[in-house]
Amino acid sequence: MKRYDLRSDTITLQTPQMREAMYRAEVGDDVYGEDKTVNRLEAMARELTGKEESLFVSSGCMGNLLSLMIYGGRGNEVLCANESHIIQHEIGAVSAIANTIPIIVPSVNGIIDETKLESFIRPYSYDMGKSAMIEVENTTSGLIYPIEKMKAIKEIAERHNMKVHLDGARIFNAVVESGIELSEYAKYCDDITFCLSKGLGCPVGSMLSGDKEFIHLAKRYRKMLGGGMRQIGYLAAAGIYALENHVERLKEDHENCKLIRDAVASTSWARVLTYGTNILFFTSDSYDISKIVKKFNDDGVMVLCECNACRVVTNIGISQKDAQEIANYIKSFDPESING
Numbered sequence: 327m328k329r330y331d332l333r334s335d336t337i338t339l340q341t342p343q344m345r346e347a348m349y350r351a352e353v354g355d356d357v358y359g360e361d362k363t364v365n366r367l368e369a370m371a372r373e374l375t376g377k378e379e380s381l382f383v384s385s386g387c388m389g390n391l392l393s394l395m396i397y398g399g400r401g402n403e404v405l406c407a408n409e410s411h412i413i414q415h416e417i418g419a420v421s422a423i424a425n426t427i428p429i430i431v432p433s434v435n436g437i438i439d440e441t442k443l444e445s446f447i448r449p450y451s452y453d454m455g456k457s458a459m460i461e462v463e464n465t466t467s468g469l470i471y472p473i474e475k476m477k478a479i480k481e482i483a484e485r486h487n488m489k490v491h492l493d494g495a496r497i498f499n500a501v502v503e504s505g506i507e508l509s510e511y512a513k514y515c516d517d518i519t520f521c522l523s524k525g526l527g528c529p530v531g532s533m534l535s536g537d538k539e540f541i542h543l544a545k546r547y548r549k550m551l552g553g554g555m556r557q558i559g560y561l562a563a564a565g566i567y568a569l570e571n572h573v574e575r576l577k578e579d580h581e582n583c584k585l586i587r588d589a590v591a592s593t594s595w596a597r598v599l600t601y602g603t604n605i606l607f608f609t610s611d612s613y614d615i616s617k618i619v620k621k622f623n624d625d626g627v628m629v630l631c632e633c634n635a636c637r638v639v640t641n642i643g644i645s646q647k648d649a650q651e652i653a654n655y656i657k658s659f660d661p662e663s664i665n666g
């Protein structure tokens with residue numbers, strides 16, 4: 327059987343057209359602000375988000391970190407969901423580097439319960455951390471944040487003089503699925519980061535956007551962290567190509583994910599846990615899911631086992647025909663074979 331890589335949308339390889347755009351990029355020293363391609367990409371991100379300024383950063387982690395350094399900081403607290411990337415997958419940089427205190431608030435599948443939020447916001451006191459910011463993640467493991475929730479969270483934040491950081495690593499998946507523009511989502515946060523290197527299919531990079539003062543500081547801290555890079559127009563060219571050509575096609579990833587979800591739901595041995603846009607989590611009540619994941623991988627359907635669940639992420643490397651073949655494989659999968 328052919329190999330299908332569904333472990334993540336970060337494994338995506340660059341298309342020949344994207345490589346061509348990278349090859350042809352006009353470059354310069356970006357630390358001096360002289361890389362025209364980077365400047366063009368930053369202007370595009372500014373336009374798309376409706377924020378005053380944008381900055382190319384090396385990764386989504388760095389985008390989150392810069393926001394935490396600027397809006398959080400020593401003695402200051404960030405309210406976030408336990409499922410969020412800054413809690414689960416950034417090695418504690420939130421406190422280890424940004425000196426910010428994470429406060430976990432009630433959430434369902436990574437989506438904050440805004441009705442419970444206010445009880446976690448502290449009044450001013452000489453001996454308490456300051457409630458400085460709220461972190462929202464959209465999509466969160468593929469699930470789209472309802473825009474009304476984002477609006478409600480922003481209103482709460484404003485009432486308490488707090489900032490909202492939007493980790494929009496996969497925000498374009500939410501944009502194409504919901505039909506809500508990026509600039510609309512961006513209204514309900516002070517700063518936003520999105521990844522170029524996931525579903526959009528670039529090799530490297532994220533964009534961080536916010537007001538002038540925020541991006542001015544972000545640029546300084548980026549340099550401090552070793553993220554001031556030179557002729558990165560090659561990477562920015564991939565970003566421009568992706569924003570122009572790879573956003574709409576995310577819908578295909580969503581359709582493919584749905585096809586696989588339906589196949590999983592039709593079996594007697596598997597149970598869908600969460601599903602949204604391009605990410606599916608499922609488990610099994612009757613079989614060891616880690617063994618099932620291992621068998622899938624042995625058979626060429628590469629998936630991850632995370633928190634006692636199988637994680638499937640569709641991406642640009644998976645065609646509709648591939649998705650159909652994967653769905654057929656799942657439908658005919660014999661769970662007893664994991665013991666063989």
Ligand SMILES: *Cc1c(COP(=O)(O)O)cnc(C)c1O
Nearest residue numbers: 385386387388411463493495521
């Ligand atoms: C992937 C991801 C990040 C981090 O992106 P990197 O570019 O891998 O550092 C941050 N937040 C979320 C929600 C992500 O999925």
